Amino acid sequence: MGRARSIVLETRTFAKAGDASAFFSAMLNRYSIGDRVSNADADDLAALLKRHDELAEKIGPGIAYFEVGFPPDDYPGQCFWIVWADGGKIDFSIKHCLKRKPYD
DSSP: OOOOOOEEOSSOEESSHHHHHHHHHHHHHTSOTTOBOOHHHHHHHHHHHTTOTTHHHHHTTOEEEEEEEOOGGGOSSOEEEEEETTSOEEEEOHHHHHSOOTTO
């Protein structure tokens, strides 16, 4: 069995990547489609987003807030969306942000 991989964010630390995945999945499931994410949850999402390898594209012209919406490409369920300061939107994946990085 492999060694547990911790996830360290600016807002919190998880002993295992699975714990981080469970935390953010539970967060997502607290919301319904169209809901704006609370400021407290947005802080954690912004910290998670910093692990994304396309961070500049995801931040775009600046993050106004996060919301929950349908995933792109007809995937089932829901996902987090970044709403930019200019009104544009882009989705992002919890799973993608938690993938192993060279510094993990």
